Amino acid sequence: MRTIVFIILLGLAGRSSGLLGDQSSDDYYSTSKQSPKFKNFFYREYNTEAEQIKTPSFQEDNEYVYNYDAQVENGLLSSVDLTETKEESQQQAITRIQSQIKMYFSSERRGQLCMTQLKFGQFNDLKQMESQQCCDPMQMFEPIKIPQETRQKLELCCQFDYVDGMVVRIQFDKQDVSWSENIKRGVLNMLQMNLRQNNGQMDNEGGNKNVDRLAHGFTVPEITVEGECQTSYTINKGSMQCQENQQPCSFNITKSINFKKCSKIADLTNGFQTEQPQLKCSQCPVNEEVKEGSEEQDGTGENQCADCDTRELNENMVLDRQTIMRAMVKCGTEQKQQNNNCPNCCQLDNSEMISNYIYKNTKIESEGPYGSALRTKTCARLSLATVQTVQKPAPLAATSENDETLLYSNEWGMACRRFYMYGDEEFPDANSSPYKMPNVEQATQALQAIVQSTSDHHHGIKTKHTINLNRLVDKLRMCRYEDLKQIEQNAKNQNGEKSQKTATDVFVDSLATCGTRNCVKLLAEIIENEEVDENKAAFAINQLKNLPIPSNSILKQVKQLCQNVNVQNKPTVRQAAWLTFGALVNELCQHKSRKMMETSQDISKSIQEQCTDDKKEEYKRTLMEQYNQATTIYDKVLALSALGNAGIDTTTPYIDQIINDKSQHFIIRVKAIDALRRLYTKQPRTIQQILLPIFLNNREDTSVRSFGLSTLLRTQPEPSVVDQIFYAMRQEPNKRVKAYTYQTMKLIAESKNPADQQM
Template identity: 30%
Template structure:
């Protein structure tokens, strides 16, 4: 059993030590085609019921070959050693149906871990949240579940102290630095946007997903004078799609602190979120029913279509599994409640155009 699961694993030890540093190398190769058990983490839609599409997807998964190789540079002896450097190479090969005429799709992921410094601590190790549970060498999905709950419910369930990202103290500073870098990069009209810029935008999205509403308010107050940075932050918040980021965006829309065009763009980005929840849908529906949105054709159309799409993502048969044993996000009662709200919007529509929008929202759901 290893961190990756109960898989066929080969270790190769190079005993030719360096006399000066007493270093030796170990290579660890994992064959995922021979695994009895692996930790499962699923993101995105997954059918609950078996059908022809599910069987086709299983066939496609069988055409995926993946392998991982770790290269360790260890210091000391095989009995007592420290890690100096670790390199990881993961390769994913997808064999297309007409492999004879087309090359297989190949993706390689590289990673590196380097020892920098060491310090001695005498304090006892803090108790972990899951210490009472039976430990295993295999990777645990408990933290992933906690992270998803934070995306689902945000500040309504977590505080600054018990948040899964509480130990990342410099989130606000890192976000401010990324916004400054992105602002300078987008202002370069000669060279245009470089590949590194898109990677920084992804880093920005990942960081704002970790933030509380208090963190987001602090960041926003610091960049209010910069129109470019403010726009970049709004885009990142919409793509992040957590309860806290949606709460912040709705507050901005209600306060009319962004233009109608920008609000419509925000609604469009809220479709296909990584972790949609009924709490997020409730917030969006409340906004859709507000006088501010109802008085604007563009905002009303975008809001109701987005709400219907979010409902469909968690309430259709294509249920979302964030991790194993994930709680049900759309109960029968919740589904009926959402359906009644959408039907009420259809019945209360005053024009044919409003009825069409309501029908499309119901169709999305």
């Protein structure tokens, strides 16, 4: 179509001025002054939107100096008023950074970025009102003196390629570290403007006769610091008169990220992920290609996965996020320094990026849509100060050969995670540890402060002293095994027997809350050596269910603790140990965590390999051996409870045998049915096939039938299964089973639970 239009234009122009190809573009526009309609037609219909909008560019041998301001603000969203305006708590914790950004371009494509004149500030107090500006004035912050080593890392330069408004390749200094690189990524992220839409988008816009010539938008996939997501652009151009006069027009750009459509998200997830997605969506594949293939195989228009987006579902459950960027691009004479070689070029004058992250409160009784939720607001502004030509540029920094992207790098965070998971096994010496701080001294000080606070019987423990417990746990997580042993010895060296006992108890509780491999190893040794009483040991073991990052190495320590002779001789400790072991197996192998890791670009590298098929089989054998070796009802119930906590899908056939073994006590059979509780969403049909015959058999034990029905209904059975239950209820001779079935079905019918309503 464009070729036909161009040929027609050639014919029209040839009637008065010969071939268009013999004239320059300036001569052409000068001969067209008497026919503005024709010029308008050519400019609007032949030029695409991408040709009318010029991407910002940087000129060779020029140095661009930008002022950079950024801050991160944390606070609570306490409530929502009648006007739906969020009222924030006055208590805010804010970190502020200010810097001068120098960018030198050795060519129009290749640039170097350096951060200079760094200033940091902090604020943790009552904030009177919400500022209308992006960043609060630097004067309101308490200055922070950062170590010289930290400043030197931040001042290391990086090189990058800037092509058509995109940062396509980054090379950092060889001595730079990941946290410093991420700060520089944040600055480069504010330069990126993907104004070159693909041809399909331009064709769609060109076919719309109602397109606003002063503003238009498009959506493209784009890599930013936060992930690889669909990004929507809206461009507000200069006045219509500016365009009709063929002048270079300045314009504003607004871009927003759709986090529900991302192929990668730079997220980190710690601890238990216990929220279960809707049953119909839990079995749907995350990969779009697999999903499309399943729809084709289904052969019908009604596919239960058609409306499911597992990543979107997980996102809505955990975090509400929003990122918007606004930028001003100035062209022609409006630039800071106009380039004579390119009078129509454009340059980035300023850009501002605001991100809001709201961690939702899961409590139903919390008021408002967010309740008492935590909000993190980040804001950054980049504004052009000067542009000057550099006659003798400084030599470029020596960079690594690895090409990086804008995507957030969590290399240091991953090292910390591996330290949590493997401890001294992977970091055998102090130099290899990601933590270099004097943790022993600081942890001992925090422990002593807690012990001293307990000695004040009149006032009790003050609120500020609880901070010391968090501080102690944080320091313990950074410690190597030898450091932990030294802290334990310091706890035993307290003055007075009572202070020693208090220090030991606090230290044991802190080890359990710490939950790293080194902490679990030392805690297991303390319990095995009977250095604490039975109740304290059981309580500490139960605390291990809240591990920050479980691993096979940690489970190995817990397994050895379960099989220890001293633990086996103490029923309370043994029960806590086996139940905790089963819960940790489930946390390591559960379906939802592994799916979430597939969408995170970093954590999958070290976590996905944890629960391999071989390891899962090993854990299953350990739990089944515990059941087979049991000689009493209590021991068998304990083994089945641990097996149920583990929720291993391959144990279903063995549990089925126990359920149908009528020689077993009915309590054991009921507990075997309960062991299926973590498999409701993974194997609903298998559970129905096991339990429906149990319920329909009139000769079965009443308790087994009733509990089997309760478990069966939690799998959200199909209407055909529900019909069989109703039919059996009408024909049921056992009054207890009939009454229980009627009451259960009535409660489900009246339930406000969405899952029950769907069934």
